[in-house]
Amino acid sequence: MTSINNMLKNVAKDTTIYGLGRVIIGIVGIFSIKLYTSLFSPDIFGTYSLINTTVNIAIMVLTGWLLHSGFRFSNEYETDEKNQSFYSTLFLCSIVITLISIILVGSVLKVLNSKIPGELSRLIITGALFLGTQSNSMILFNLIRAKRMSGLYTILGIVQSLFKLIMIYILSTFTKLGIESIFVSGMLLDILVSIPIIYKLKLVRHVKINHFSTNILRRFIVFGYPLIGVSITTWVLSTSDEYLIRIFRNAAEVGVYSISYKLVAAGFGLVNTSLMLGIYPIILKTWKEQGKKGTEKLMEKILGYYLIITLPTFVGLTVLAKPILKVLSSPGYIKGYTIMPWLALGMVFQGFTEYIVKVWELQENTKIIFKLMIIAGLINIIGNLIFIPIYGFRAAALTTAVSYLVYLLLVIYLSGKFFTWKFRIGSVFRTALAGSIMALVLRMFINIINRSTVYLILGIILGAIVYLVALCATGEIEEEISGVRMVLKNRRAK
Structure with missing residues (x-):
């Protein structure tokens, strides 16, 4: 049995590897914001942002349950025979779902062809194709993370982000592709980075139609489907604001809000994502080997480290919001600095919540997470409906922060009934x-x-x-x- 100190050493090792990768990816992400704002006006980028948000929610709804289940159960099917059933069930479901989705989008566009402008139609169809590659790529990345292949995960993540940025510039500058070049670049890089993962996991050998398992599928559904609701409500809390801003205001405000959100997300991505990437597999291992008591001790340490790491990110994004936007965007986007402190505060609350809800995921009781997120999502929607028509995108940032705070307080209170939190x-x-x-x-x-x-x-x-x-x-x-x-x-x- 591994001690807590050894667990923390593993956390430090994996987090360091992931952290180095996230620093590079975060820097590339920041440069991508500079590229987007120089190539595309706020209204054009606002339209892309809405399509991209729709793609992301579609991924959550259609394949999110497979994404979560694949990560949660991958280490429970380690023999060749079990691997064949596990991988076959996982990827046959994912491939069928994404193919049906692309066909449906294409059919709808064909029917509505005369009513949708050509540029918007191209953006939608490239977004649908990106949905297919991105959803399967995300599942593959989650599998190597579950198996603690932190080096491979980090290298491929860096390659994907860096070459995507280069490809966007080339396609948008030297071809007739406009903002849809973002989706096209994403598709090509998804395919490229998936190849070494498929080889490493020996998926060509393992994935066969006759190895499909209905028992494994049922387990995926029971565990994963409540998390679809969680994903949807996460979307409501984080990006549904963009739709309401477009309805009550205009596409330009969507663009300003989206760029500010991406900047804050990039800043927190440098620390939050690398920490979670390294920690969650260790939490699973601790729960399996040392039970609730050992996990409580580990989580006490982790939450302390989370605060230490994220606080300077919050302070930096709050105090330096205006200088950051002046450097990394064009004049039309700078007014978004007023919402960056609220967006950053919301992400601090969200990060704490992501760790605390793991206690329900460990027990495979994901329904309670969904119920609590519905409450937070409703608060967000009601607040947005009341205040966005009056105050615009600034109100959206504030209601998001308040909603995440309510969600955090609820999960601390309810999880505290069976799990001891020591702050x-x-x-x-x-x-x-x-x-x-x-x-x-x-x-x-x-x-x-x-x-x-x-x-x-x-x-x-x-x-x-x-x-x-x-x-x-x-x-x-x-x-x-x-x-x-x-x-x-x-x-x-x-």
């Missing part, structure tokens, strides 16, 4: 103090940081250094520093 008040205070010092220093130099891209980069580095020094001064990471010293000492001794 160390002293640790929270010390971390908050370090974040406040970072914010104060950045505010002191904001006029200098505002001058150029170089000063913005220096400001981000300054903020990170101040935060780290403040953490050390408060003693919050004393244990971690001692651990690093011990590792270095042991290596020298060898």
Whole structure:
């Protein structure tokens, strides 16, 4: 049985690998925002954003249950015979569902051909094709993550994001493709990165029609279908705002909101995603080997690390919102800086919630997650319906943050009835103090940081250094520093 300390070492190892990849992917994502805003006007990008949001919700509804089930159960089917049944059931379902979806979209477009402008029609059909490649690519990536192939996952993720950006520029600049070049590039890169995963998992050998298992399918449905509801309500909380902004305001406001959201998501993606990618497989292993008590101890540590890592991201995106948008977007998008603090706060709440709801996923009780998200989703929709017509995209950011806060409070309260959550008040205070010092220093130099891209980069580095020094001064990471010293000492001794 693996100890908690060894589990945390595995978390650190995987998170470091994922983290390095996410840093590169995040930087590419930030450059993609600069590319999008220079190539496409807010109204055109707003239209793309709505189609892309529709594609994402379709992926959640159609194949999200397979995505979650594939990750949750992949390590329970490890023999060749079990692998054949597991992979065959998983991918035959996914392929059939996506093919039917593409055919349906094509049929609808053919019927409505005269009523839909040609550019919009091309955008929709490329979006539907992207749905097919993206959904299967996501399942493949989840499988290698479940098997802790962190190196392969990271390398392919970097290749995918970097070459997609290059391809978008080439296709949109040197061909007749417009904004649909984003979908076309995504399709081609999905296919490219899927090939080594298929080879690594030996899927060509394993996936056969006669290995399809109805028993495994039933297990997928029982576990995965409630999570479709979770995915839908996650979409309601995060991106349904764009539809309501388009209905009550205009496509240009959708574009401004979408770019601000993407920037905040890119910032949090540098830390949140890498942490979760490394942690969840370890949580599953701890639950299996050490049960509830061991998992409680692990989660206490993880939530503390989450706060330490995400707080400087929140502070940076809040204090530096306007300089960031001035550097990374065109003038038509800059007014979105006013909503970035609220979007960032919502993502902090969302991140905490993602860890806490794992206790229900571990018990395969996903229905309660769906019910709680319905409540949060309804609050979001009602708030948007009331305030977006009056205040526009700014109201959407605020209602999203409030909805995530309600969701977080509900999951803490209800999960606390059977799972002990220990929040160390002293640790929270010390971390908050370090974040406040970072914010104060950045505010002191904001006029200098505002001058150029170089000063913005220096400001981000300054903020990170101040935060780290403040953490050390408060003693919050004393244990971690001692651990690093011990590792270095042991290596020298060898």
